[in-house]
Amino acid sequence: MKRKAAKANKDPESEKDPHLRESLNDVRFAVFAILLRFLFSSYLYDWARERVELVTPVFSYEQLLDDLEMKKDGLPLYTFPHFHNAPMMMWIYSSVSYFGKHSVLAFSCLLDVSVAWLLKWTADAVKSKKEGEAAGCGRWLFRTYLFNPITIASCAICSLSTLYNFLAALSAYLFFSGCLMGYVVVLGIWTSWTVYPAILFNILFVLDLPKRQLGIYLGVGLAVVTAISSVHFWSQGSLEFLDSSYFYMLTFKDITPNVGLYWYFFVQVFDHFREFYVLTFMTFYWFVPVPLTMSIRGDPHLLFWLFLLLSSVFFPSPTLNTATVVFSLWPIFLKRYGEYWRYTLLIVATIVTCVTLMPVMWHMWMVSSSGNANFYFGVTLTYNIAMIYMVIDGTFVYFRDQTNDYFKDWKSRHMGFAYAFH
């Protein structure tokens, strides 16, 4: 009793204000999450940095360090085949790493915690369709992102994917909260680093914006991309960076094993078919958003999430961390569309199983020799299929919801199915 009383006296402000109490709780969780990341980095850095599920040439911090050293020696970076980052990444990380490895880790932790908060604010910005009730899953998003083992491991090894996640979360927050100008600027920056998020510009077309305003937003986005590319050009003095950082991704040159779809395919395919398949995959990726944009006009938030998902699945050298922001945003739509989701258990169980089996298959392939590349690719393929099922199910729930609205009167009049509606 005494202890309870002391506790009550100790923090009267927080007792009065539930929001303050929740914020304090969030801070505690964030501190604990940072501690976990530092501990992970201290004990498991060497193990985690070699995991292909967490590191690819595009997101490798170790690779970036090598490149920074080469840059210090005055070597032309973009003439080397292994360098794939836009010059702006070099500036950011060369500034951050000035104070050593721990400063980069601190920077990654800061980004990761910011992502968690941005996701929480994103969820809070969404209003449930049911009588304006708040979606209320912000706390859930915040904690799941902070304590997701994948984000912990990626942050602990200072993976560059943390920075990309920050941009994804920031663009999600700006879009969900209606700050479109900020959204297109962030999207422009993000697109100028990896081309794939450009499909997210499509969402502007479903927002019922006046034509002039739409033109302004698209123009600003394009201007940001052009400005950053120009800065890259002026800083490098040549267009060599285009091939290493952009065409490298668009032509699937990276065939080192990763959790993506393409590496195994391009290892197997005959060289004379390569160009055909590159063109096919590129066409597919850039045109799939068109029918989706035309169909899902009633829910831009869902469309944003689906595009984010698509850009994670079809990114040529992804890591598991590439999809964590998408997974974290999922509960918003699980809540919004309720029981229309058909494959939730199947998808979650498949993804968790695949993530667990990836190191096992890698061990069987590389260490014990009891497996081969097919084993590892089989698991990554299943993982990607599960994510594609998320896209399918996400599209389905929208149409199911539309069907409900459209046939509501007809069904209750002719079929007596009024009880079917929630």
Place this chain on the structure above:
Amino acid sequence: MAIRLFLPKGTTKGPAFLDKILRLRKTLYPLLIMASLYYAKIVLSPENMELTRVSEHALMPGLVTSRFDRPGLTMQLANDLKKLNGSKTQQKFVCDFFRELGVNCHEQKWSVDLPSEKLEGRNAYAWVRAPRATGVEAMLVAVRLGSSDSRIAALSHVLSFASYANEQVYWARDIVFVFVDGASKMEAIVGFDAFLSSYHLVKNPAVAADPLHEDGGFLIAATVYEMAPKQKDAKKCVLSAKLNGINGQQPNLDLFNSAVRIMNREHHSCDMQIYGISSNRGLRESSRWLLPIRALYTQAFVSDEGLHSVMGKYGLQGLTIGLAHSFNPTQAAQFMEAMARTLNNALERLHQSYFMYILGDDSHFSSIGFYIPIIILLIVPLLIKAYYEWTEMGGFELPPHVPVAHVFGAALFLWSRWCLENFKSRAALASIPNFPYFDFVDASRRTENVIFEFDMSLVITLVFIVPWGTFMRRMGKVSSDGAASLRMFIVLEAALVLGALSLLNFGLAFSVAVLAVPTFLLATKRSTQSSENLVRGLPLVLCHPLFLASVFLSVVRPLFYKNTKPFDVDTIPELTSQMLREHVLLGSHGFALFALFAVPLSNLCFTVATINCSGLVKADRKLSEEEMESKNVVAKTTE
């Protein structure tokens, strides 16, 4: 379909056959477990197993005619080694011998400098280079140094074979001869691991080893030679083979098959002993299942079978062959020659045959395709249980107990490692000068301030055994959905871990699953009766992984291994200590699996059992009161 789309839950409702399975689940649980055991009985019976065959035809085992003809040299070497008597080390003797042959020989120092483990040794190694090859590939022959008769015999056989091999011109790949130092078996394994880690440029944090002066290319395979156990009948020809590596890894079956083929061609009357049992069923009086059971047991629990145990870590295919005591020097060296020439023929890395198998005897094996249904049948009840919980819950909630239990398990894991790296077997609580501060110090650093001493392995064991899960229920109220989610999470995680483990170490997965699956089903049974849950929670104390493993090793092991130490209280800390030691020194995954998965799951079982006792019942009661109130309000409004 169209109508179903509009119904409540729409297409989210599962297929009808799943509903039937859910209705029959209580019957299916024991039925599936029994089906698994019955299937294991069938599939592990040697009569039902496949016949072994050499899949890589290029090996041509037993087809070459061995030509070794220097028995005198072997005998002379054995005599010289016996006469050493400390005048010079065996390493120096070995290197002098190789230098006389014109072959470079080097020594490699290695040491382990942990407070609880002080080991050191000096390996010797020499390269017989292939005159017509580029040196991109090599094979390895290893033998332990030592002064016992059997060690000297094995050593002299290998040295005389090396002398013969050095003069042959047909080698397609280099041969590295490694002479491993180490008084005990564990010490020798660590020493050999030191050589392999230096060879592969891998850093082993626990072992400091000199870099190699000379190295070669990719090691295609390795054979370790020793003398087979002595037989009562001295004329009886018995060879032995040891296969199991650390973390359940086994060499490619072609390697073992080649050894058996060579033995059968040259020495018809000989018998191959596997896991200490004669593989000739005509000669064997024991049960036909004894050999597969020992195969599973060894794979699951024996990390230090021999020098070959650590080869798997480096992707090296290797086994230990015990040469028959009845072999004369020519026969022994000709066996080695035949093995070396077989491996010399390999076209590429050994991959044609199986890596995952259970041997029934030297000519029968069960491959993964046949035995994996055993574990699948054991896991299915867990999956049914998970699906049942999913269908019963209103909405998924991730209870905080799950991450907390795992973070706690990870913290215990790191703490245990830290203890091994910083303390000897005994530690002490001491007060340091600035009272009232205390510090844990190594007991060997005796000061007058020591308050009390304790055994580190006992403390680690006690920390692991405490059912922390019972305290975790106080972390907050859990709704009935939260409890259902927790139950689902426990069984799903268990199924996933067992499934993944079965691909790496089937023996361990099977041994654990047989005990764990009924435990998980019992612990996650739905009930709102406090008394029932309390009764159910009690056996959970006895089902702690450490306790189960100790009882298994003490009670079940004697059924297929004689001379097993009977169970006493010390067995449990000894087991913890051994797991931790093997983890730090050899890189065994056993302790990591135990701390990161087994202990958290066990704690979560306690949590879910005790939540039912208190939290859930109270929560449900509160919920039902609220429901009653809301009903009253509705009734009043209607009136």
